[in-house]
Amino acid sequence: MIELENIRKSYGSGENRSQALRGVSCEICGGEFTVVLGASGSGKSTLLNIASGLERPDSGCVRYDGLDIACLSDTDMTAFRRKNVGFVFQQYYLLPNMTVDRNVRMGAELAGKSDYRLIIDAVGLGGKLNKYPGQLSGGEQQRVSIARALAKMPSVLFLDEPTGALDEETGRQVLDYVSGIQREWKFTMVMVTHNVNIAEMADTIVLMNSGEIIERRKNERRKSAFEIGW
Ligand SMILES: Nc1ncnc2c1ncn2[C@@H]1O[C@H](COP(=O)(O)OP(=O)(O)O)[C@@H](O)[C@H]1O
Numbered sequence: 462m463i464e465l466e467n468i469r470k471s472y473g474s475g476e477n478r479s480q481a482l483r484g485v486s487c488e489i490c491g492g493e494f495t496v497v498l499g500a501s502g503s504g505k506s507t508l509l510n511i512a513s514g515l516e517r518p519d520s521g522c523v524r525y526d527g528l529d530i531a532c533l534s535d536t537d538m539t540a541f542r543r544k545n546v547g548f549v550f551q552q553y554y555l556l557p558n559m560t561v562d563r564n565v566r567m568g569a570e571l572a573g574k575s576d577y578r579l580i581i582d583a584v585g586l587g588g589k590l591n592k593y594p595g596q597l598s599g600g601e602q603q604r605v606s607i608a609r610a611l612a613k614m615p616s617v618l619f620l621d622e623p624t625g626a627l628d629e630e631t632g633r634q635v636l637d638y639v640s641g642i643q644r645e646w647k648f649t650m651v652m653v654t655h656n657v658n659i660a661e662m663a664d665t666i667v668l669m670n671s672g673e674i675i676e677r678r679k680n681e682r683r684k685s686a687f688e689i690g691w
């Protein structure tokens with residue numbers, strides 16, 4: 462379980478100061494799919510970055526099974542992330558001169574894992590091992606970046622608007638893969654989106670507005686990527 466307790470974060474100073482998070486507290490349950498939903502600028506990415514240890518809060522705690530990662534040294538924080546956390550962003554950040562196989566293998570090797578081929582199969586790219594990112598569609602590239610993030614078998618997968626650059630059909634497909642893999646392997650998954658329909662795929666929905674969590678609710682039934690609106 463991840464516990465966020467009274468997280469505050471501001472950017473800039475003086476007149477340019479903006480409060481991205483205004484004292485946010487939240488629990489993220491282990492093994493669940495949580496969606497963080499909110500309008501642009503509501504603080505979703507900041508929350509994700511702090512929850513995952515990419516950024517530090519100005520104040521507050523971020524506990525992983527009781528361990529407060531906000532207090533770790535930079536070195537320990539990096540080691541923590543490398544071992545425990547996977548990331549997927551709107552941009553794919555693949556290495557263009559490496560094949561699908563090598564891109565994903567790199568993710569596995571970062572965490573000392575070697576068994577990564579099954580993950581490429583799980584995102585439906587087993588037949589494209591030797592393709593380069595430039596030879597793939599946007600949806601396929603995003604699936605490679607998901608496989609790379611999962612290749613180290615992280616305990617938590619964080620995704621920030623993973624379908625933001627994709628058309629509807631491709632976006633649904635990517636969500637279908639990632640939701641299915643999460644359901645099967647039961648790791649903790651936290652996805653940020655501004656699309657209210659995508660929230661219906663989650664176990665838990667966290668609603669943000671102006672740097673605050675205004676609602677956290679359980680979703681009775683996870684919808685599939687093909688059942689939701691868009
Ligand atoms: N690195 C940054 N520097 C300055 N302001 C930032 C930075 N990151 C976020 N902000 C500001 O914090 C607020 C929340 O941003 P963000 O967490 O990116 O929201 P969201 O992901 O919901 O769109 C916004 O007002 C944004 O302009």
Ligand SMILES: [Mg+2]
Binds near residue numbers: 505506507621
């Ligand atoms: Mg954002």
